[in-house]
Amino acid sequence: MELERLLGRGPVLYSRHLLLRCRFVVCVQLRLDSADVSNGASRLRHVSNGMAGLPFTATTITDSPANREDAQEIHSDGGDKDWILNRQKCYVNVLEGKGRGVFASQAIPAQTLIETSPVLLFTKEEYEDHGRHTLLDHYTFTWRDGRMALALGLGSLFNHSGQPNVSFSIDSARECITYTSARVINLDEELCIFYGHKLWFDPVDDIVYTSNSQRGTSELNDEADPWGGLARIQGNTADLIAGTPTKLHRKIDELVEEGGLPFTWKKLALQKEEEHIDDIELVQAWVVDIPEQKHTATMLKWLKQSGLDGDSLSHLKRIRRQGPSSSLLLDTSQVPPGLPPGICLGAPYQLPIPCHPALTETSLRLKNTFWPTVFAPKRKWEPERWTWGKIRWASDAMNHLKKESVKATTTGELPIVAYVPIPYEDDAQLSRPFVAHDTRTSTRHPLRHAALNVIRKVADFRARQLPAKAAQEEASKNGTQYLLTGLSLFITHEPCIMCAMALLHSRVKEVFYLVPMPKTGGCGGAVCVPSLKGVNHRFSIGVWKHSLDEGHDLPAALASEIDA
Ligand SMILES: C[S@@+](CC[C@H](N)C(=O)[O-])C[C@H]1O[C@@H](n2cnc3c(N)ncnc32)[C@H](O)[C@@H]1O
DSSP: OHHHHHHHTSSSSSOHHHHHOHHHHHHHHHHHIIIIIOOOGGGOOOOTTOOTTOSSOOOBOOOOHHHHHHHHHHHHTTOOGGGOSOTTOEEEEEETTTEEEEEESSOBOTTOEEEEEEEEEEOHHHHHHTGGGSGGGGTEEEOTTSOEEEEOGGGGTOEEOSSOSEEEEEETTTTEEEEEESSOBOTTOEEEEOOOSOOSSOOOOSEEEOTTOOEEEOSSOOSOOTTOOSOOOSSSOTTOBOOOOOGGGTTTTOEEOGGGSSEEEEOOOOOOOOOSGGGOOEEEEEEEEEOSGGGHHHHHHHHHHTTOOOGGGTTBOSEEEETTEEEEEOOOOSSOOOOOTTSOOOOOEEEEEESSOBSSHHHHHHHHTTSOBOBOTTOOOOOOOEEHHHHHHHHHHHHHHHHHHHHHHHTTSOSOEEEEOOOSSOGGGOSSOEEEEOOHHHHTOTTOOHHHHHHHHHHHHHHHHSOHHHHHHHHTSTTGGGOOBTOEEEEEEOOBHHHHHHHHHTTBSEEEEEEOOTTTBTBTTSOBGGGSTTOSOOOEEEEEHHHHSTTTTOOHHHHSOOOO
């Protein structure tokens, strides 16, 4: 009976749909056995803040080793072992202000598969007519094809945090979601995912709860965050959870005038109109001839699949036609990229191509003599329009930096910290934030600057995200493992010239810093690297206003001058 009560009143279990999927029923039954039948003390955890009135008896929902063996036996019969639930022995507990949450009953190493939750999928119409008006609306999220999904099992009980310790990815083929630890998770720590930037409830966020309901300050950010914070999960989850934004979020999409921004954009020297052949900035690129027209479309498709169609060459046409044959622009790497087998192609060769689009007709004519170029007459330096939501996101990143830099002073390192948050607009680009300190002192290595350290971390992470085969292919390409394409970097001190160059080479989208470095800075201090002639990428630079206000609001660690 207790089992029925537990399941019947839970948010997702015991539905008609569930019973239709016998594979899931097996999983759930295992969960029941472990949750209720076992008396093992290690598998029972009582909620310290009172059991009465709770919608279930708080127990572990983990399976004992014995049960896991059972599970494997069942699944070894042609089944898929990845479907075994609760592999990391998580348990459920109730939290003030949050409801139930998922907790670790043992330390979980980083990058560990925690859970694979099957999902129930509702058509848009079915959901609109029924689900949306029920409790389900707190548990569902938008699936890739627009249907509404409900994660079964543990998947529906992960609460939200702006600094999640769990990332997830959607497996469309198997109709499930996998949850993976984004860092080491401690015993009794709550496991949280990131729902998105637009929440429909006021989050109790950035507070680490333990099973005995003690509150502790989050290692990353302990300020209440009405808009959800900085981080996110894997997969396409900008709109992860369907919900109605509350009044807190009314202004989130409102645009803010440039004067209202908490930083000042540094104006890069405007791109010169290259109207003389000697003024045209060129870079060497790999090109391959396609002798037969019929292969052109195949090659363009291959270019896309191989990831060579990135932004850096978007100011150029990819195909140049000359008589019956055409040539395909590949990339600007040091070595020629591998070409698809089975298609009759020439050997790749290098050509100088324009670095920028054509701003005038004269420049277009000249540039076309090198390679067909895009005509973009109005393209001037136009600042991106920011919303309140994005300002909040950036402010959180800066607050996080300040705290980290104070921490650095206690370890004897220079107080320089770099931070790459999950992007605000396209959060599918990076599923978790990264922070790195300057470690020149402890490592006695002059190149261990915070910016370089964080580039390395992001690159390693992105490389790990690639499937093994793709990773091998990617690894052979110049630079692909350390790209910050599409990402924003927040840093306490203006990056030095070396770091600015590395950021440029990494294709970072924008850099924000607190403390200008007039003697050594590469983002406007000593030099402005992205404004230099000949560079093949430019990034935007924002100088945080606090830093201009005579150190106001800056921790002491950042207010004092450093020689770095
Ligand atoms: C998917 S459910 C998570 C499990 C839920 N706590 C429960 O007891 O069933 C999502 C709901 O949990 C609550 N929730 C999740 N994260 C929260 C947070 N950080 N602060 C407050 N409430 C939260 C919200 O009510 C939200 O609608």
